[in-house]
Amino acid sequence: MKWDVFLDAFPIVISGIGITLGLTIASFLFALIFGFFWTFTQRIPIKPIAWIFTWIMEFIRSTPPLVQLFFIYYAYPMVPHIGMTLDPFTSATLGLGIHFSTYIGEVYRSGIEGVEKGQWEASTALNFSTRQKWTKVILPQAIPPTIPMIGNYLIILFKEVPLASTIGVIGIMQLAQDYGAKSWNYLEPLTIVAILFLILSYPSAILINKLEKKMNRRFDKKEAIKTTHSREGAVM
Amino acid sequence: MIESTKTHKDAHNSFEEAEPIVTYKNVHKSFGEVEVLKGIDLEIKPAEKVALIGPSGSGKTTIIRMLMTLERPTSGHIIVDGNYLWHVEKNGKLIPANERHLREVRGDIGMVFQHFNLFPHMTILENCMTAPIHVQKENKASAKQRSIEMLEKVGLGDKLEAYPSQLSGGQKQRVAMARAS
Incomplete structure (x- = not known):
């Protein structure tokens, strides 16, 4: 490791951090929103239609994100009628966003199925509309337990973002590669990339853990009960 | 007989x-x-x-x-x-x-469920006043007032801000009664 190279490469590589984080956030938001789409397609009462969506979801999940990125960037513009050229960042947002939305959709589904049947019945008995059942009763209970799983997908997605360098999104990975190609020093720029990923992933993991605890505390039993029946007078 | x-x-x-x-x-x-x-x-x-x-x-x-x-x-x-x-x-x-x-x-029609089915993510008070506010479109202050009175009637006036998981079975049942009425 040559420290002068390290110091030389550092500002160059880190200048791509905005793009890398931006792509992570954009595609993750896309996945969070689009995930609901998959969840609700699974609940369509007409079974064959639900199956078609299940099959599409399975297809997206079972093919590599790299292939999907290439498809959106290189092949989609050539599709007759609906095809159009998308810039690298948009392509990568769509590609990673759609790929991860299939996982997120599955997480939502598990969360929703985890809500007791009695909660649906109680909200029917109280005459909530379908929309109110979802927004007031089901989703507030379904989502918090899935936070750690969703957080894990965020970190996995973050680590998949360098894939976007293959279609020309200039994030830290692409800049490190360029630096290596020009100076023939790969060790230092790639080490910087690894360190940057580490220092961003690890605190995120801790943050998600904290968020999970906070969400649970909102209605969990672990909270100490401050009752009026204190036992101060009891025998010590 | x-x-x-x-x-x-x-x-x-x-x-x-x-x-x-x-x-x-x-x-x-x-x-x-x-x-x-x-x-x-x-x-x-x-x-x-x-x-x-x-x-x-x-x-x-x-x-x-x-x-x-x-x-x-x-x-x-x-x-x-x-x-x-x-x-x-x-x-x-x-x-x-x-x-x-x-x-x-x-x-x-109101119903108290066998397992009470209270909403675990809401406080006792919220459990009682959510439906009046969002379904019957009652104004928030009066719904709250009525819910508090209901809960006091069933002896839970000191537990308004508690969550269902913090209550005993019998207390939950009383909340369910207050909610259903």
Whole structure:
């Protein structure tokens, strides 16, 4: 490791951090929103239609994100009628966003199925509309337990973002590669990339853990009960 | 035995004259192959308190769940306050009601569930006032006021901000009663 190279490469590589984080956030938001789409397609009462969506979801999940990125960037513009050229960042947002939305959709589904049947019945008995059942009763209970799983997908997605360098999104990975190609020093720029990923992933993991605890505390039993029946007078 | 029944009826003479508030007419209910209810006929007068007693699996809960519109009868009719619960009249014929009709008629019915089914993510107070605010569109202050009074009535005035998981079984049941009323 040559420290002068390290110091030389550092500002160059880190200048791509905005793009890398931006792509992570954009595609993750896309996945969070689009995930609901998959969840609700699974609940369509007409079974064959639900199956078609299940099959599409399975297809997206079972093919590599790299292939999907290439498809959106290189092949989609050539599709007759609906095809159009998308810039690298948009392509990568769509590609990673759609790929991860299939996982997120599955997480939502598990969360929703985890809500007791009695909660649906109680909200029917109280005459909530379908929309109110979802927004007031089901989703507030379904989502918090899935936070750690969703957080894990965020970190996995973050680590998949360098894939976007293959279609020309200039994030830290692409800049490190360029630096290596020009100076023939790969060790230092790639080490910087690894360190940057580490220092961003690890605190995120801790943050998600904290968020999970906070969400649970909102209605969990672990909270100490401050009752009026204190036992101060009891025998010590 | 007969005599005592008679006295009982005399004491509650007003029930005899009033129109029934709830009527079951030849109500059947099957779950798959199993026919649980084989023609229930039942009349309940206003202010009358009725206890359903029977061995487990005999369909007591099913009878109540049909009244709360959680279980659709296989055949027969249920009439609440003069209106068909599960049916609407169209061209002189009774046809199965849709969700919209059910929303209209179930507004006046309340139920305390066996497992209470309180909303675990809401405080006791929120459990009681959510439906009045969002379903009956009552203003927030008066819904809150009424809910607090209800909860005080069932002896939970000091637990308004507690969550269901912090309550005992009996306390949960009382919240469920306050919520249903």
